[in-house]
Amino acid sequence: MFGYVQIRKPELKIKDYTVYHGFYCGLCERLRNRYGFIGRLTLTYDMTFMTIFLTSLYDSDNISEKKRCVVHPAKKQTVIYNKYTDYCADMNMLLSYYHCLDDKNDDGSVKGYVGAAIYDKAHRQVARVYRRQAACIKKSLKKLTLVEKNDNSDILEAADCFGKLLAELFCYKKDYFEKQIRKFGYHLGRFVYIMDAFDDIREDIEKERFNPLKKEYLATDDKDCFNRRVYDMLLDEISEACAEFEKLPCVQYIDILRNILYAGVWNKFDKIVNGNEVK
Template sequence: MFGYVVINKPELKFKEFDIYKGYYCGLCHTLKKRYGLRGQFTLTYDMTFLSMLLTALYEPEVFQEQHRCMAHPTKKHLMISSKYTDYVADMNVLLAHFKAIDDWKDDHNVLKLAFSKLLKWDNSDYKQKADDIAHLLDELNRCEHKNEQGIDVVSGIFGKIMAILFVPVNDCWSATLERMGFFLGKYIYILDAYKDLEKDIKKNSYNPFKSICNDEGFDDKIKQMLTMMIAECTKEFESLPILENANILRNILYAGVWTKYYE
């Protein structure tokens, strides 16, 4: 369900793209340090955005290093990280752990169960977050199994999960980050369901759009939903006092998130 919160590369300057790639590589490197190779398998562009967002908002000490890696063994690459990269790496693995367990419950895929055990996520610092996310994933799973057709219901549950991930600490920015994560999460869920609709119909799998996909103006309705969700998300973003890498973050929110839709 991830991979939608990406850059629109043609609209970025070369220097901006290098910075974005540095954050991506920085998160990848942090995942390896904290969780090994199995942690790197959970890497997503969506969480790269969160790492960059939190670092830009809170302005902690930023570390820039040059490293080689398995993906780029012949040349060192820029890796940018901060203490929020550590937080995002933990959240990335936490979500991947629960998603693998959820997939195991859903289709008894042994590989998913094995992967969840390999991740071995166990961080008491985020016990409340872990409990809340597990509860919401169970709720989402129940809704999907009873064929819930209310897109606002199911996308709202996923929005709540993203809202939890977007808040590293309770402070004056918590409510704004929470709302931003909520609406971005709803956008991701709606777009993912729209993208998978044809496949889900063929496989007779769950999809909240099955009952309305033949209605007149269906595609326009989906675009209107997506536009509303990202509009609410960007409204919250613009209320944050972000200067560093603001152009890159805007590129993602105003253009990048639409690239998968237009594909």
């Protein structure tokens, strides 16, 4: 479901891209150090964003190093990380486990069985430390599964489950900023879920899988009208998320964060619509 909260590279300054890439490599490095090769497999743009967001909000000190890796063996890369990188790495493992478990329970996929088995130990390790987050992920995905099994075509009810999940993950600690952070994460989560449903619509129809947009898509002859309807829903959610974001005292890396929230999150939608992937 993840991969939508990313930069729009052409609109990002070179110096900011270098910092962003450093945090991305930092998350990759911490996943490897904490969980080995299986940790690196869970690397996402979304958790890179959450790392930079929390670092900016709480003005954390970073560790910056130059390292070579398997992906870039010829040249050392800038690697930036801090305690929030470790937190996001842990949340990545939780999400990866439950994602695989969901695949396993939904259609008995081999990938789901293997993934759930591989990530089980890491999941239990993280869940013992972050009980609040782990409980919320489990509860939210269980409710989402029920919505899907009931074949509920209310996209907002389904999106609500993922919104609550992401709200909990963004809430690193309960403090003065908790209300704004939760509302921000909630609407960003709803945005991600709707975008994922829009992205998967044709494949889900072909494979006869649940998608809360399917009934509306099949009932609409004018696909441009369908696209506009989805765009309006997405715009509502990201507008609410950005409104809450602007209330928070994020100063450092603000250009990177705004590039993602105001432009990068639309990368997939623009590609689908302009590339005629939804017809």
